[in-house]
Amino acid sequence: MAHNKPDYVGPLFDLIRLPRKPSTAAARPVDERALDRILYAVGKKFIPANLDRRALWSAIMKAEERKNIIDRLRSGARSRSIVKSMQRISRAAKSLQGTIKENDDVNELIANLLPSVLEDLGQLVVVTREAEQRWSKHGKIVSKQYDRPPSSGEWLAGVELPLIFEEYFGRKPGRARTKDGPGGPTVRFIAAVMFEMNSQFAKESIVRAMTRFPELQKRRRVVRQGNTDIGQT
DSSP states (O other): OGGGSOOOOHHHHHHHHOOOOOOHHHHSOOOHHHHHHHHHHHOGGGSOTTOOHHHHHHHHHHHHHHHHHHHHHSTTHHHHHHHHHHHHHHHHHHHHHHHHHTSHHHHHHHHHHSTTHHHHHHHHHHHHHHHHHHTTSOOHHHHHHOSSOOOHHHHIIIIIHHHHHHHHHOSOOOOEEETTEEESHHHHHHHHHHHHTTOOOOHHHHHHHHHHOHHHHHHHHHHHTTOOOOOOO
16 A cells, blocks of 8 residues: 555655755845746736845745755655665664773773764764654655655645745735636746746646645745744644
């Protein structure tokens, strides 16, 4: 059964809880031409007069960083390799701890030469064990509500970018439909941003992602608004 297979979605749920903190993206210069293309796609009448272009670009860059994290850690050969490496590192750290502690003289000498090494090894054991557990189990939201975790493209289209649109354009993310298919400023914004990221998503796929992950979007909105108390995730 699909729900009994590891999905390695722990990092995805970490991203839901991850506060917006300074990152390398904040310092990256604005690509004015790319941002102009994105805003042109949204439509002039939907652009606030006081839009902070630099802040918007920074938010888009941070979203791209999270996409790359999800791509790297999502279920597959790469994530399975990470889990196996974490297991080996944990065992090696425990073994090294034991080797140091089995000789009192060596223990004291190491403590004098490298005062934090035993504490650091203990933390390494904890960190690698927790990482292994996160990447080896279902996330609760996925196991209860969805047949699979979102891909990085679905995460962008259905969760992160709609919330960026909401924050910087002052409008609830919506989904309009015209004779030419899905549209509206939110869908155009998401499509344009993903195009600039070389992660093109069909507008129908954007609408499906926005429709399919409302709970993830709700929880992520709470974090983006600065309240990290979102209950069990």
